[in-house]
Amino acid sequence: MEASPSPVYGARLLSGFGLIPIASSNLAASAKVKGPHLRLGALHASGASAGLTCIRCVGRSTLSFMDFGYSPTVEQWRERVQAFLDEVIVPSERTFHDEVRAQAATNPWGRPPIMAELKAQARERGLWNLFLPGTEHGAGLTNLEYAPLAELSGRSPMLAPEAMNCAAPDTGNMEVLAHFATPALQERWLKPLLDGTIRSAYSMTEPEVASSDANNIATRIELDESSDELVVTGRKWWSSGAMAPECKVSVVMGLSAPLGERHRRHSMVAVPLDTPGVHVVRSTHVLGYADGPHGGHAEILYDAVRVPRDHLLGEWNRGFVIGQARLGPGRIHHCMRLIGMAERAYDLMCVRVQERVAFGKPLAAQGVVQEWIAQSRIRIEQARLLVLKAAWLMDTVGNRGAAVEISAIKVAVPEMATWVIDRAMQAHGGLGVCQDTPLPELYAQARMLHLADGPDEVHKMALARRELKRYASPQT
Numbered sequence: 001m002e003a004s005p006s007p008v009y010g011a012r013l014l015s016g017f018g019l020i021p022i023a024s025s026n027l028a029a030s031a032k033v034k035g036p037h038l039r040l041g042a043l044h045a046s047g048a049s050a051g052l053t054c055i056r057c058v059g060r061s062t063l064s065f066m067d068f069g070y071s072p073t074v075e076q077w078r079e080r081v082q083a084f085l086d087e088v089i090v091p092s093e094r095t096f097h098d099e100v101r102a103q104a105a106t107n108p109w110g111r112p113p114i115m116a117e118l119k120a121q122a123r124e125r126g127l128w129n130l131f132l133p134g135t136e137h138g139a140g141l142t143n144l145e146y147a148p149l150a151e152l153s154g155r156s157p158m159l160a161p162e163a164m165n166c167a168a169p170d171t172g173n174m175e176v177l178a179h180f181a182t183p184a185l186q187e188r189w190l191k192p193l194l195d196g197t198i199r200s201a202y203s204m205t206e207p208e209v210a211s212s213d214a215n216n217i218a219t220r221i222e223l224d225e226s227s228d229e230l231v232v233t234g235r236k237w238w239s240s241g242a243m244a245p246e247c248k249v250s251v252v253m254g255l256s257a258p259l260g261e262r263h264r265r266h267s268m269v270a271v272p273l274d275t276p277g278v279h280v281v282r283s284t285h286v287l288g289y290a291d292g293p294h295g296g297h298a299e300i301l302y303d304a305v306r307v308p309r310d311h312l313l314g315e316w317n318r319g320f321v322i323g324q325a326r327l328g329p330g331r332i333h334h335c336m337r338l339i340g341m342a343e344r345a346y347d348l349m350c351v352r353v354q355e356r357v358a359f360g361k362p363l364a365a366q367g368v369v370q371e372w373i374a375q376s377r378i379r380i381e382q383a384r385l386l387v388l389k390a391a392w393l394m395d396t397v398g399n400r401g402a403a404v405e406i407s408a409i410k411v412a413v414p415e416m417a418t419w420v421i422d423r424a425m426q427a428h429g430g431l432g433v434c435q436d437t438p439l440p441e442l443y444a445q446a447r448m449l450h451l452a453d454g455p456d457e458v459h460k461m462a463l464a465r466r467e468l469k470r471y472a473s474p475q476t
C-alpha cells in the first residue's frame with residue numbers, strides 16, 4: 001500500500017525536500033550496503049542521513065537495492081547476442097534491404113528470404129524467445145536481465161528482434177495466449193508462435209474513435225447463445241503485421257457489455273485471420289515506410305465474424321485486465337530496444353564527425369557538435385537507468401508496482417531516442433536523411449513509438465494521476 005503524507009508531513013513536503021521520517025533502524029540497515037549498488041531513493045541521500053526517506057519509496061521495497069551490475073550470466077548472454085549481431089545480423093542488413101526492394105512489386109508483405117536463415121542461426125545459438133521469463137520456453141531471464149539483451153537487438157530493429165523471435169506484437173500476444181487462452185488455443189496458436197512458424201496481430205485501435213482512450217473501443221463482440229459463438233463486428237486499423245502471409249491470428253479487443261462498469265465493458269478474443277468476414281482492407285505507412293517485411297499495419301474490417309465461444313481470452317468483459325497485462329512487458333521491451341537504436345545512431349555520429357572536415361577542421365572540433373555528443377551520452381545513460389529501474393521494479397514488486405516507471409520510460413525513452421537520432425542525422429548532412437545509413441529508419445521507429453502503445457500525453461496523464469493520488473487528502 002502506498003503511504004499518504006499526513007498534513008504535517010505535507011507541510012514539510014512543501015518546504016522542498018519531499019521527505020518523511022521513518023524508523024532510523026531501517027536506514028542503518030540500508031546504509032551498510034556498499035559497492036556498485038544504486039540505492040533506491042538515492043536522490044534523497046541528504047534526507048537519508050537525517051533519518052528520512054522519500055514517500056515515493058515507502059511501501060515499495062524501502063530496504064531493497066537496485067544492483068545494475070551485469071551478473072556473469074548476463075555478461076555471457078550479452079557476449080552471445082553481441083557476437084550474433086556482429087557476425088550475422090549487421091552483415092546481413094544490406095542483403096535484407098536488397099531483398100525487400102527486389103520483392104516489393106510481387107510480394108510486398110512477405111519476409112525476405114534471408115529472415116529464415118537469420119532465425120535458424122539465432123536458434124542454433126540458443127538466442128530464441130529470450131523475452132519469456134520462464135525456463136520452459138525462454139531462457140528464464142528476469143526483466144532486468146533481459147533488458148541489456150533487448151537493447152542490443154534494438155541496434156538492428158528491422159532484423160534482430162524478429163530473428164530472435166522477440167518481436168512485437170508477437171511477444172505480447174504470446175504472453176496473452178500463455179496466460180489467458182484455453183489449452184486447445186495454446187496448441188493451435190501459442191505453439192507455432194513460440195516456434196516462429198507463424199505471426200500474429202493485435203487489433204485494438206479503430207479509425208472511428210480516439211483509441212488512446214481504450215474505453216472508446218466500439219467494435220462489438222456479442223455472444224450468440226444459439227450457436228455458442230462469439231460474433232465480432234467493427235473496423236480496426238494499425239493492426240501491425242496483419243498483411244503478412246505468415247500472420248494467422250489476431251487478438252481483438254471489443255465492446256461486449258456497453259452498459260457495464262467502465263473497465264468491465266470489453267472482452268478479448270482470438271480471431272483466425274482466415275475466418276469468413278475478416279477483410280484486410282489496406283495497410284497504412286509510417287512516415288512513408290510501408291514496413292513490408294514486418295507485415296505492414298493493416299486496416300481490417302471484421303464483418304460479423306463468428307468464432308467458437310472458447311476463443312474468448314480470459315473472462316468475459318475483462319479485456320482491460322488482459323490489455324494491462326499485455327502492455328507492461330511490451331512497453332518495456334520497446335524502450336529497451338530504443339536504447340539500442342540510440343546507441344547505434346550515437347556510434348554513427350561519433351565516427352562521422354571525426355572523419356568529416358568542414359571549414360578546415362573535423363566536425364568533431366565544433367563546440368556545437370561536442371554539445372550534441374555530450375547531451376546524447378547524458379540522455380542515453382539517464383534513459384537506460386530509468387528503464388533498468390522499471391525492469392527491476394517489475395521483477396520485484398510487479399507490473400502494478402512499476403506503473404509510474406513504466407509510464408515514465410514510455411515517454412522519456414522515445415523522446416531521448418528521437419533527439420539523439422535527429423542529431424546524428426544532422427551531423428551526417430544529406431547522408432543522414434537518405435537510404436545509405438540506417439538513421440532515417442531508426443528515426444521513423446523511434447518517432448512512431450511516441451504513439452504506438454499509447455501516446456506520450458496519455459502516459460503523462462496516467463503518471464500524473466498516480467502521483468497526485470498520493471498527495472490527495474483522505475476526504476477528496
Ligand SMILES: Cc1cc2nc3c(=O)[nH]c(=O)nc-3n(C[C@H](O)[C@H](O)[C@H](O)COP(=O)(O)OP(=O)(O)OC[C@H]3O[C@@H](n4cnc5c(N)ncnc54)[C@H](O)[C@@H]3O)c2cc1C
Nearest residue numbers: 202203204205210211212238239240448452453454455457
Ligand atoms: C506504427 C504504429 C503501430 C501500431 N501498432 C498497433 C497495433 O499493432 N495494434 C493496435 O491496436 N494499435 C496499434 N497502433 C495504434 C496506436 O496504439 C494508436 O495510434 C494510439 O494508441 C493513439 O490512438 P489514436 O491513433 O486513435 O489517437 P487519438 O486517440 O485520436 O489521439 C490523438 C492525439 O490526441 C492526444 N491525446 C489523446 N489523449 C490525450 C490526453 N489524455 N491528454 C492530452 N492529449 C491527448 C495525443 O497527442 C494523441 O496522439 C499503432 C500505431 C502506430 C503509429
